[in-house]
Amino acid sequence: MTRDDIFNQIKIKESFLCVGLDTDIHKIPAHLLKTDDPIFEFNKCIIDATVDYCIAYKPNLAFYEAMGPSGLESLEKTVEYIPDDLFVIADAKRGDIGNTSAMYAKAFFERMEFDAVTVSPYMGHDSILPFFEYNGKWVIVLALTSNAGSSDFQHLDIAGDHEDFFDIEEMELFEIVIKKCITWGTPDNLMFVVGATKPTYISQIRKLAKEHFFLVPGVGEQGGDLKEVAAYGMNDKCGLIVNSSRSIIYASNGNDFAVAALNAAKKLQEEMASLLQVHA
Amino acid sequence: MTRDDIFNQIKIKESFLCVGLDTDIHKIPAHLLKTDDPIFEFNKCIIDATVDYCIAYKPNLAFYEAMGPSGLESLEKTVEYIPDDLFVIADAKRGDIGNTSAMYAKAFFERMEFDAVTVSPYMGHDSILPFFEYNGKWVIVLALTSNAGSSDFQHLDIAGDHEDFFDIEEMELFEIVIKKCITWGTPDNLMFVVGATKPTYISQIRKLAKEHFFLVPGVGEQGGDLKEVAAYGMNDKCGLIVNSSRSIIYASNGNDFAVAALNAAKKLQEEMASLLQVHA
Numbered sequence: 001m002t003r004d005d006i007f008n009q010i011k012i013k014e015s016f017l018c019v020g021l022d023t024d025i026h027k028i029p030a031h032l033l034k035t036d037d038p039i040f041e042f043n044k045c046i047i048d049a050t051v052d053y054c055i056a057y058k059p060n061l062a063f064y065e066a067m068g069p070s071g072l073e074s075l076e077k078t079v080e081y082i083p084d085d086l087f088v089i090a091d092a093k094r095g096d097i098g099n100t101s102a103m104y105a106k107a108f109f110e111r112m113e114f115d116a117v118t119v120s121p122y123m124g125h126d127s128i129l130p131f132f133e134y135n136g137k138w139v140i141v142l143a144l145t146s147n148a149g150s151s152d153f154q155h156l157d158i159a160g161d162h163e164d165f166f167d168i169e170e171m172e173l174f175e176i177v178i179k180k181c182i183t184w185g186t187p188d189n190l191m192f193v194v195g196a197t198k199p200t201y202i203s204q205i206r207k208l209a210k211e212h213f214f215l216v217p218g219v220g221e222q223g224g225d226l227k228e229v230a231a232y233g234m235n236d237k238c239g240l241i242v243n244s245s246r247s248i249i250y251a252s253n254g255n256d257f258a259v260a261a262l263n264a265a266k267k268l269q270e271e272m273a274s275l276l277q278v279h280a
Numbered sequence: 281m282t283r284d285d286i287f288n289q290i291k292i293k294e295s296f297l298c299v300g301l302d303t304d305i306h307k308i309p310a311h312l313l314k315t316d317d318p319i320f321e322f323n324k325c326i327i328d329a330t331v332d333y334c335i336a337y338k339p340n341l342a343f344y345e346a347m348g349p350s351g352l353e354s355l356e357k358t359v360e361y362i363p364d365d366l367f368v369i370a371d372a373k374r375g376d377i378g379n380t381s382a383m384y385a386k387a388f389f390e391r392m393e394f395d396a397v398t399v400s401p402y403m404g405h406d407s408i409l410p411f412f413e414y415n416g417k418w419v420i421v422l423a424l425t426s427n428a429g430s431s432d433f434q435h436l437d438i439a440g441d442h443e444d445f446f447d448i449e450e451m452e453l454f455e456i457v458i459k460k461c462i463t464w465g466t467p468d469n470l471m472f473v474v475g476a477t478k479p480t481y482i483s484q485i486r487k488l489a490k491e492h493f494f495l496v497p498g499v500g501e502q503g504g505d506l507k508e509v510a511a512y513g514m515n516d517k518c519g520l521i522v523n524s525s526r527s528i529i530y531a532s533n534g535n536d537f538a539v540a541a542l543n544a545a546k547k548l549q550e551e552m553a554s555l556l557q558v559h560a
Contacts (some may be wrong), residue, residue, distance in 0.1 A: 022380070024383075060376070060380055060383075062374070062376060062380045062381070062383035062384045062387065063380075063383050065352075065383070065384065065387040065391075066383045066384070066386045066387040066390075066391060067391070068352060068356065068387075068391050068392075069349040069350070069352040069353045069356070070349070072345075072348060072349040072352055073349045076348065076349070091376075093374065093375060093376050093400070093403075094342070094373065095373060095400060096340070096342060096371075096373050097425070097426070097427040098427065098428075100302070100340055100342045100343075101342070103304075103340075103342035103343050103345070103346045104342045104345065104346070106346045107342065107345040107346040107348075110346075111345075111346060111347070111348050112348075120373070120375060120400045120402050120403075121402060121432075121433060122400045122401060122402045122422055122425075122433060122434070123373075123400075123422065123425050123427055123429050123430065123434075124427065124428070124429020124430055124431065124432030124433055124434070125428070125429040125432055126427050126428050126429040127427065127429050128429075142402055142403065145377070145402075145403050146377070147377040147378065147403055147404065147406050147407065148378075148404070148405070148406045149403050149404020149405040149406040149407050149408075150403065150404055151404065152401075152404030152405055152460055153401060153402060153404055153453070153456065153457065153460075154402065154403075154404070156438050156439075156453065156456060157438065157439035157440055158436050158437065158438065158439060159436075159437035159438060159439035159440075160437055160439075173433070173436065173453065176433065176436060177433065180432055180433075
């Protein structure tokens with residue numbers, strides 16, 4: 001999927017919403033547990049309910065791996081069920097030595113037909129480059145995450161002036177990550193995870209990566225504010241994919257869960273439509 | 281498994297060898313492809329051949345995920361097949377926000393009965409702490425890896441004096457990772473990945489983490505030297521688990537692959553036996 005394909009979807013749907021499919025067998029409505037594949041049935045209902053209001057889906061691998069081989073089957077069926085014009089992200093946060101990252105790329109881009117995979121940068125270039133080998137596929141590198149632990153390492157000040165490599169003197173780790181990754185990929189195959197918990201950081205990161213899409217978690221359940229995210233982060237091709245998981249998929253745990261998910265997604269889509277008019 | 285259990289195995293086997301089960305369907309002997317589960321059959325033969333010469337096995341998840349649900353089945357059967365007194369590591373390099381890392385912990389420690397999982401530190405404490413919730417299980421944090429990309433971020437100099445938190449002034453990122461992680465776990469549930477490509481770093485890291493076990497990749501196929509690793513890294517409970525993958529499991533790709541693996545593992549075990557006599 002190209003950057004223009006994604007932007008076209010955003011214009012058609014008037015939405016830059018990603019629905020996170022963090023499907024937990026212990027949280028889905030009881031009546032689904034009687035079906036052959038409750039995880040897939042739940043996802044199918046959620047997708048049917050939200051597909052008009054979002055442009056992307058993001059299953060988190062942890063939730064499927066916790067179910068063993070049958071969890072991976074539910075995941076494969078889910079990815080297959082999502083219409084082709086939506087962007088499908090494997091939230092996997094992988095990263096390993098070159099030949100092993102190549103196997104992960106194979107798992108997500110060949111075996112399953114994801115459009116993108118999230119990658120942790122700690123192991124450096126050869127852990128990321130194999131994912132770029134697939135035309136039309138995307139790497140989404142963790143830059144600044146939205147969790148409490150993001151302050152442990154991502155905000156460390158990096159010593160030395162970085163003018164040999166960059167044109168900035170003082171940098172934190174997440175900024176170095178962005179600056180280096182930009183030299184390995186392009187705005188057409190590389191995005192960054194940028195948490196929404198401190199929206200001013202989004203404008204700081206936008207200066208480093210003007211054209212790249214940001215995948216923004218943390219709106220809703222983790223306290224981020226959608227208006228601020230748009231104000232600080234939007235570029236002329238939107239440049240934002242904002243994820244919401246629990247506040248949509250678990251909007252209700254009763255028989256009305258799909259309607260509740262539809263309403264939660266629709267509400268976000270409407271807010272996004274007006275933000276797109278203001279900023280894009 | 282306790283630290284003493286691991287050390288006892290090391291003394292009994294006179295070995296601190298871990299065999300990496302990076303099993304690739306395209307690299308295993310042709311005659312196994314006719315069996316129902318070639319990946320498991322290969323692993324079973326490798327385990328039977330090497331079990332007397334090693335104390336740990338380390339399947340890398342990427343190789344199993346690339347095969348889809350059946351790959352996970354092969355993995356589960358493999359973990360089940362390994363005798364209980366050996367240490368079994370899920371080389372997964374996971375790490376996500378707290379509730380998601382908890383799902384990964386569930387996948388590796390409840391669903392499958394791994395003794396340890398490798399974790400990437402980029403997302404900080406709440407991405408690592410959930411793995412410590414399991415008694416007798418281990419977290420192995422990536423500190424200094426053995427790949428080319430390790431220099432991109434792990435060796436960055438961190439600015440400021442770190443005396444408020446540590447007692448050292450100048451530190452690189454991998455040292456901060458070690459110093460912080462040591463405050464989250466103990467030598468009885470926390471190990472570090474320490475690459476063998478530059479053994480002098482191992483002695484530098486040993487000063488920071490005197491009692492912790494190090495999982496050392498990069499001996500053999502990636503150019504590390506076993507004698508130097510032992511000289512720089514061994515402590516009074518050995519403190520080292522040295523991994524070898526390809527040079528053992530792909531020692532031959534013919535019908536004699538198991539014998540070749542046995543010989544490769546035995547050769548390393550004999551070298552390790554004499555190093556244990558010198559240093560431990």
